[in-house]
Amino acid sequence: MNIYFACSITGGREFESAYQSIVRALTEAGHEVPTAHLAETGITSVEAGIHPNEVYERDVAWIRACDVLIAEVSVPSHGVGYEIGFALGIGKPVLALYQRGRKVSKMISGNPDSHLTVRPYQTPDEAFRIIEFFLPKAR
Amino acid sequence: MNIYFACSITGGREFESAYQSIVRALTEAGHEVPTAHLAETGITSVEAGIHPNEVYERDVAWIRACDVLIAEVSVPSHGVGYEIGFALGIGKPVLALYQRGRKVSKMISGNPDSHLTVRPYQTPDEAFRIIEFFLPKAR
Numbered sequence: 001m002n003i004y005f006a007c008s009i010t011g012g013r014e015f016e017s018a019y020q021s022i023v024r025a026l027t028e029a030g031h032e033v034p035t036a037h038l039a040e041t042g043i044t045s046v047e048a049g050i051h052p053n054e055v056y057e058r059d060v061a062w063i064r065a066c067d068v069l070i071a072e073v074s075v076p077s078h079g080v081g082y083e084i085g086f087a088l089g090i091g092k093p094v095l096a097l098y099q100r101g102r103k104v105s106k107m108i109s110g111n112p113d114s115h116l117t118v119r120p121y122q123t124p125d126e127a128f129r130i131i132e133f134f135l136p137k138a139r
Numbered sequence: 140m141n142i143y144f145a146c147s148i149t150g151g152r153e154f155e156s157a158y159q160s161i162v163r164a165l166t167e168a169g170h171e172v173p174t175a176h177l178a179e180t181g182i183t184s185v186e187a188g189i190h191p192n193e194v195y196e197r198d199v200a201w202i203r204a205c206d207v208l209i210a211e212v213s214v215p216s217h218g219v220g221y222e223i224g225f226a227l228g229i230g231k232p233v234l235a236l237y238q239r240g241r242k243v244s245k246m247i248s249g250n251p252d253s254h255l256t257v258r259p260y261q262t263p264d265e266a267f268r269i270i271e272f273f274l275p276k277a278r
Contacts (some may be wrong), residue, residue, distance in 0.1 A: 009249065010244045011215030052249025059246065081220025081246035089228050092146055105149045105218035110191025138192035 001135060002032045004066035004092075007039060009047055009128065012079030014043060019072055021124030022097075026070075026131070034062045063087050065121070068138045070131060073108060073118075074099040081105065086114050093138035095119070097127050140275060141171045143205035143231075145223070146178060148186055150216030154238065154240070156181060160263030161236075165270070167208075169194055173201045202226050207277045209270060212247060212257075213238040214274050220244065227252050232277035 003026055005020045026033050039044060048057060059079075063069060065088050068080035069087040071080050073096045092113050098104050099119040109118050117134055121127040146158045159177035162251055164171050176182060186194060198218075202208060208226040210219050212235045226233050232254050237243050239259040248257050256273055260266040 008215065011240045021255035045165065047245070050245075052245040053251055054249070056249030073217055076147070076215040076217055077216055078217075078220035079238070079246035081217035081222075082224040082244070082246040082250075083220075084217070085221040085224030089224070103149045105216065105221070106186070106189075106191040107193035107218035107221045110171070110193070110195030111221075112192055112195070123163070 001067040001139075002034070002065060004063050004069040004083075005033050005035045005039065006069055006071040006082055008075040008077035008088045009038060009044055009070075010079065012075045013044065015072060015074045018127070019075070019123055022070070022072065022127055022131070025124065025128040027108070029132075034066075035059075059083065060086065062080075063092065066092060068093045068095065068135065070094075070095045073097065073104055074102045076105070081107070084108065084116070088115055091115060092109070093134075095131065095134045095138075097121055097130060105110065140205060140206040141173070141227070143202050143208040144172050145208055145210040145219045145224075146174075147211075147214040147216035147219055148177060148183055149215045149218065152183065154213045157213070157238070157242040157263055157266070161209070161211065161266055161270070164263065165195065167270075173205075174198075178217075183203065198222065199207075199264065202231065203229065207232045207233060207234065208232075210235045212236065212243055213241045215244070217254045219248070223247065223255070227254055230254065231255075232273075234270065234273045236260055238271060241261060
C-alpha cells in the first residue's frame with residue numbers, strides 16, 4: 001500500500017528513532033512510503049532549505065495519493081495535526097500512534113471520525129503489530 | 140466579531156501570558172471569544188477533566204460558528220494544527236501569529252490558501268495591531 005507516514009519535523013525530533021523503526025518495518029513489508037526520508041536524522045536542516053510552499057504542495061500531493069496516513073503523535077506538531085485534519089477531510093483512513101504515557105491532543109483523541117484510529121504503543125515492534133492489524137481494515 | 144482563539148493546551152503553555160494578553164485585548168475591543176478561558180492559567184488540568192469527545196465537539200462547534208480563527212502558533216500543537224486545517228476546510232479566514240524567531244511548520248507557513256495569513260510578532264501589542272489590520276479584511 002501507499003502509506004503517508006507523518007511525523008514531527010519543526011516540532012521536535014525526540015522520537016526520531018521510533019519514526020525510523022516504523023518506516024523501516026513498513027518498507028521491509030513492501031509498502032511504499034513517500035515520506036520515508038522525513039524519518040531520517042538530519043532531515044530538519046534538509047527540509048529547512050526547501051521553500052515552505054514547495055514542502056506544503058509536495059506533502060499535500062502525497063496525502064492525496066496515499067491509501068492511508070499513519071501519524072506518530074508523541075511529540076506535538078502543527079504540521080502533523082494539520083495533515084491528520086487534511087487526510088480525514090478527503091476521506092483517508094488515519095492511524096495515530098503515540099508512545100504510551102504521552103498526552104495526545106483531544107482534537108485527535110476525541111475526534112469521532114470513523115476513519116480515525118488512535119492507539120498507544122510501547123515499542124516499535126508493538127507499533128508495527130498495531131499497523132499490521134490496521135492496514136487490512138483500511139483497504 | 141465572533142473570534143475563535145486557538146492556542147496550545149496539551150502541547151505546552153510557554154506562551155500562556157501572550158495568549159492572555161491577546162484574548163484580553165480582543166474582549167476589551169468588544170469581540171466575542173468563546174475560547175477565552177483556554178488562555179487562562181490552570182486550564183490544562185481543567186480540560187484534562189473533560190471527556191476528549193466533548194472537547195472535540197465543543198471546539199468544532201465553536202469553529203463552525205466563528206467569523207475568524209486566530210491561532211497562536213509559537214508552540215507546536217497537534218490540536219491547533221488540526222483546527223487551522225478544519226477552519227480553512229470550511230472557508231473560515233485564519234490568522235496564524237507566532238513570536239518572531241520561532242520556527243513555524245511549513246504546512247502552515249507554506250500553505251497557499253488565500254484565507255490564511257501568517258505573521259510574526261514581538262509583543263502582544265504588536266500582535267493586536269496585526270489583528271486589528273486583519274479583521275476588517277476578514278469580514
